[in-house]
């Protein structure tokens with residue numbers, strides 16, 4: 232029998248236990264006879280679509296999102312084709328369960344809900360054997376994409392230790408569901424460098440190393456040992472860094488981005504989707520990007536990454552770098568970033584305002600900054616739930632006709648604002664995008680879907696671009712091309728639609744959108760000389776072929 236990974240010799244119960252081979256009740260009578268499955272399955276033979284209907288009903292039978300998540304993970308570990316067919320058929324409904332916000336809860340309670348192994352756990356004491364351990368991965372062929380985390384900054388939930396593994400698993404599920412990367416060619420990895428989360432350290436159920444986090448030279452040694460093992464054992468694999476604390480995220484990216492095929496999703500993926508959504512907002516509001524005045528709440532790696540890409544776009548539009556920097560006001564826990572502040576990183580200092588600008592101000596908190604700066608765009612990547620208060624948003628709306636308000640922190644519980652409030656406080660004038668999903672707004676009696684400015688628009692498409700085009704590096708131009716493709720697709724979808732134009736493409740059409748985004752990124756890779764020469768037509772065909780569709784092989 233041919234199957235997902237080629238020829239198999241697996242028979243009987245062993246076949247049913249392999250999620251990449253198992254077809255469950257879809258095994259035909261002939262297959263059951265040939266493969267030693269008779270008696271192991273109930274008599275009915277179902278089609279994949281019938282299985283999807285049954286699985287969807289079972290899914291709906293659970294009330295709590297976390298239980299739905301557990302059900303889906305169990306399905307993924309039992310029958311991957313069925314899992315992916317279900318997810319792709321109901322993407323909009325299932326995304327919040329597989330991904331943010333529910334995946335945050337699944338990470339927090341990882342040790343409690345742990346069922347079956349998935350991915351690789353690499354610990355400090357094994358650093359000399361990472362090469363060998365990579366061989367223990369369940370699927371022995373080439374790996375197209377690794378998502379790795381050390382669990383230190385899981386969404387806005389902080390240090391989750393090994394519980395962070397939920398994130399690489401969730402992200403890679405979307406690499407497959409949206410980007411079409413074959414599930415056997417994805418590998419989630421958790422670097423267990425300990426945890427500083429007291430609750431986890433004292434929880435008898437905690438499944439990670441019960442030690443404090445590695446720091447300094449040891450931490451760097453761990454990362455280097457991991458990267459060199461990947462370089463040697465899995466060359467050409469796209470390596471995505473995910474949910475590393477800001478102190479590590481940028482240094483790791485800087486160290487490795489020119490050495491291998493790698494990117495940081497929180498810095499670069501987020502930047503691309505936000506630039507895409509902001510470009511649409513500029514078009515809708517009629518305020519061009521160079522005229523936007525951007526206040527950014529949070530100055531972590533995600534926020535600075537977003538600003539860096541917008542700044543590059545401003546320079547592209549003819550502004551000097553200095554003029555581009557001056558379009559931003561960054562606010563963190565200690566207020567506005569100004570020159571006099573100590574302890575700013577080099578990346579943050581780029582955005583520090585002149586000290587004399589605030590000489591007459593009544594403090595430098597967000598409310599005062601908004602009052603003084605009169606921003607046209609307010610971007611939240613702060614983890615600070617509810618930080619975009621009514622007073623602040625009403626103030627902004629009093630000086631700006633179409634305020635752009637992006638509360639982007641995840642999960643939902645950490646969002647800087649609820650979009651329904653933003654719409655109310657601005658009389659429906661705000662152009663809104665959130666990081667986690669929110670229910671549609673009611674506009675003129677119609678439901679208007681909210682844009683979810685989440686890097687999920689970018690990373691699955693990057694994987695597809697690399698799989699189709701053979702890039703050896705992830706360049707800035709590839710990410711900017713992805714951002715442009717996102718905005719273009721949103722504009723195409725908006726044409727002819729009644730009501731306010733959506734800032735981002737519809738979630739339900741993400742698989743199609745991923746092909747266009749991947750094509751744009753693959754073309755940019757060729758232009759940058761990091762992928763073999765190919766025409767647009769060749770790349771378009773390669774993208775379509777590379778995108779795996781969940782289906783059983785013919786019996």
Ligand SMILES: NC(=O)C1=CN([C@@H]2O[C@H](COP(=O)(O)OP(=O)(O)OC[C@H]3O[C@@H](n4cnc5c(N)ncnc54)[C@H](OP(=O)(O)O)[C@@H]3O)[C@@H](O)[C@H]2O)C=CC1
Nearest residue numbers: 386387477529530531532533563564613615641666685686
């Ligand atoms: N929508 C999307 O696609 C993405 C969303 N995110 C979200 O962005 C958030 C931040 O991520 P990241 O940059 O990596 O994390 P960090 O924790 O490094 O950054 C948080 C930043 O916000 C600041 N901050 C914290 N609390 C407040 C507050 N009450 N008021 C003002 N500033 C505050 C912090 O300041 P200080 O350092 O001084 O404490 C820091 O500068 C997370 O919630 C994450 O889920 C991230 C990536 C993608």
Ligand SMILES: CC(=O)C(=O)O
Nearest residue numbers: 386474497641685686
């Ligand atoms: C979406 C994402 O990557 C984050 O919130 O960290």
Ligand SMILES: [Mg+2]
Nearest residue numbers: 386473474497
């Ligand atoms: Mg992330």
